[in-house]
Amino acid sequence: MRAWPGQPFPLGATWDGAGVNFALFSENATGVDLCLFDAPDDPRERVRIPMRERSDQVWHCYLPDVRPGQLYGYRVHGPYAPEQGHRFNAAKLLIDPYAKAVSNSIAWSDALFAYKVGGPREDLEPDPSDETSGVPKSVVVDNAFTWEDDRPPRTPWNRTVIYECHVKGMTIQHPDVDPSLRGTYLGLASDPIVEHLLSLGVTAVELLPVHHYVVDRHLAERGLTNYWGYNSIAFFAPDIRYATPEARYGQQVYEFKTMVKKLHAAGIEVILDVVYNHTGEGNHLGPTLSLRGVDNRAYYRLMPDNPRFYMDFTGTGNSLNMMHPRTIQLIMDSLRYWVTEMHVDGFRFDLAPVLARELFDVNRLSAFFDIIHQDPVLSRVKLIAEPWDIGPGGYQVGNFPVGWAEWNGKYRDCMRRLWRGDPNVVGEVASRLSGSSDIYAWSDRAAYASVNFVTAHDGYTLRDLVSYERKHNDANGEGNRDGHDDNLSRNWGAEGETDDARVIARRRRAMRNLIATLGFSQGVPMLSHGDEIGRTQRGNNNAYAQDNELSWVDWKLEPWQRELLDFTRRVIAIRHVHPVLRRRSFFRGRPVGAAGVKDLTWLRQDGHEMTDAQWHDPNRRVLGMLIHGEAADETDDRGRPVRGDTMLLVINAGFDPVDFTLPAVAGAGAWTKLIDTVEGHVEPATGPTLALEGFSLALLRHGVERRIGWTGATAESAALVNAATVGGASGLAAAELSLLGIGGVTP
Template identity: 55%
Template sequence: APAVLEHLVALGVTAVELLPVHHAISERHLAAHGLINSWGYNTIGFFAPDARFATDGGHGEQVHEFQTMVRALHRVGIEVILDVVYNHTAEGDRFGPTLAFRGIDNRVYYRLDPADPRTYVNLTGCGNTLDVRQPRVLALVVDSLRYWVETMHVDGFRFDLASALARDGGGFDPNAALFAAIRADPILADVKLIAEPWDATAEGYALGRYPAPWREWNGRYRDDVRRWWRGEAGRVGATASRLAGSPELYASSGRGPTASIDFVTAHDGFSLRDLVSYDRKHNEANREDNRDGADDNLSWNCGVEGPSDDAAVNALRARQQRNFLATLFLSQGVPMLRAGDELGATQQGNNNAYCQDNALTWLDWNLDTERAALLAFTRRMTALVRRHPGLRRVEYLAGALVAAEPGGDLVWYAPSGRPMRDADWHDHERRVLGMWLAEVRLLVLLNASPDALLFTLPVDAPPGSWTPLVDTARPDVPLRAIAGRAYDLVARSAAVLTPRASNAC
């Protein structure tokens, strides 16, 4: 729809990552409760868009409509990345329905338990694991990928539970057959490849271990940034690493910061608004007695569980959302924003809304004052990034790879205005951090503590009056040049300053 394209362009979006569009079915237990698997992670057809996406009939029109959508996005400069589920199929465990692959050749298409060939190796938590080690199965996956590039014109793929596709007899294999086949294929060699770098087992967790040119959903970024902004102790070093692009994860393989897909929220888990509104999941609507979904969300409800009439609580929640957004867009790496987070979308505490194709998950475009303000702030942050390309480097800053020194391209500061020392990094109670980015001449200040403070501006930074560009505690207040040598940093807030007047934002 033109209105959606206009929204994405105004937001500065350069790529959309779609949830699975392959033809999928709903699980039996959902059907019994009158629910459907609306996310689509239950694939049965790897070469067809799901028929439920068609608006004009059910006889293949979805193919034309999908192509039309891709062309429309491309016309406004937005790439299309598909979330693909090749790790398992909708046939489930040995008691599941026989729909295709099980009936064609069960032993070839699925990984069977050598000790009991009646059962499946379940690396996915979904009952079965597709066996891409088999040449015919590998060819199926590669042919499917080629089809979506050549015929449907997508620009890349995000591989759900990618590690399940790279497991031999034991753990993760960075030289797996699928990776080699993609690398050798002239159609696929240049598309964007993104891994969810784990599967449902401990042995499949492979964050940072994928070969170039793979990018990875950085789950450590999500967890460390959440821990920081809920005020956990001992997080300053981890937070600095995430801001710098997670070099300890990707530099050794020759990859740069764009190997890190930075995210705070995604489709599974809380929305951003729910992340600051709930300590516990509330998945009763899924009809599984609230057993489904993650129990540990690293969330903080700001003092009240769920909706609140307390003005102070709501103000803190709004600021925390801005803190997360500012951190996401100021970090090196590729920022991934969950659709609706810029609109303050809520799922009422449901952190596994895969079966809720209703108002719980639909986006409400009728914005009240608070949600409109959040959208305006998000646009402000993306505009700042566009004005400072150095926030999106393809190579690591020198200060991210070696100890940052005064005068370098990256310097970390303590509230005293001096560069961070070893004692500062090891101060377990420190919840304040300053980051100077010389290339873009920006000073980023993060205060996750419950107390306001005066952050002394660095004396070794370029001379001249400092001007705040962003302050999450003062989103609507005109920001003026700072006359003194310190900045008033409100409790649980972030700010961006520049040492000279700027029209950014």
């Protein structure tokens, strides 16, 4: 095998059309061997090539006889001295940190550990076994792909509706997806799934982690798996588990790109949930798979007084070393690769405060944020933080800088309290409905900094949130000790599934209340997959290890599930059409426009404005949110204002029905009820008051009647709204609006 010196840049294995350049950073290594394999389960390498060249701490060589599809790995030489933070063991084959594809999943054995498992000295004695059959191999890939005219949709934040989903769980049971594509990237981009997303009005999918990840040994030995995938080991490689069975030797890269291209063609953005805060190598007793064996001291945060052990802000055993420039480079290179080569549109950062910890504290001005802020590629995509970790001061909701949106955990908790009937919540509800300016305005961010959600992958589904008051996680094999205990849930009279018609009716109304509140709140709404059809995990609020029917979306729908789906479509369609429901900036709370009326007014039951004293009434559960039509801050392509209708959102979170006095509004027209979570139909208001049942919500529009007739928000009507408003048109034609029965946008 011919080996030439090669170049230290770029890192990883790079095919240039004639051969492959290999480059690996290791600051503390004394030598590096490049190993080539013929098959993923080979017990030994076919060729071992010492990398003689070292430039600026990068080991490199060029192989003119290697082609895409080649399997490879590294053996890195150096001291095995855990007390000093070094864990080199050249007997262990390592995954390239810059691998663009990985051949297969781990086959667990003691040979994957750099120390003698079960030995008297724990991790202090190196293991000489060099068996490689269980180690995934890195793959040389050819990045060539026919993107044609693919363009990122670049949906504005205030028009964005996010749908969080799992590639496999979303598609594995869908009867209309080709059986050979179920559970795969290509399945997620198949026509039945795309049509479902468009019918909902979704503008972006947020995929649970797709970086190649590790299934923890203790789960594998119990017949479980790391279904969610929050255990990355290769930050550049799309996981082969979501490729078609025929995919091998890098084909998963092609299939991922095909998925992105097809979703983009439908106007849907792709956001990746990324896990850069830790890796799947665990704590000091974990396996040696990649970074640990390449350069443990450089890549991981070690305890200053005892570098044998790891600092852990994640609960997984390790945290990446954000104080080392090469670690930051690894993350930035990975992010740029997914944008430039894989065409993704944004990222949701798992446990994002870990990335901002420079010494111990979270620093919102850390190097990580500075680098992203000035990067010409990354500063233009959607950046979303999960703003908490388990370390000291780890709850950082509202503390991320300009350019970042955040999962708003305070929104989730507030709305759960509201709709389970807690007292003393109306004041906070008003803040959350109007975009949480109390959290985000101080940092000069706008309303779309708040990604609003009531459920996500972690926790109860929407159906379980209104069906269980205790977690039921026995299937996880941890004695029901895992998962959150305080879920702010309510079962409405029975724990779990029931035949009680009264309880069932209450639960279904509660789901509609939560969906409507989410859709009509300022900020960016995020749905968790399957909530629109009442998916259940049977009370399991931590289904991370359940790759089975418990977590997969069941597409066999009962009539009530179809009704919930239609209701969700209608809510999102209304949001898309009415610009006052999706402002770019926060309300000012003062008169705007020629009419001289407030952009936002909070009303009590008698139709008058709330007083300061009434905000502090712990028993107040009725609230009206009046948004004037001139409060819309959208403009068309020529900068002309896009005016909307005046909207009134009325909430009754108490047990008793109320008559809410409808406010007088200047201008022609009358109040029309667009949504009622009890009745669900559209009708003109017939009197000066609105009869509102207990635990219900209604949305009304004031304006000239444009409705021909309401037949429900069908898939076609919602898709029409999606195509016309998200796709870039300035508005819907009057006839189309009247068919929808929901008013609309008037330039």
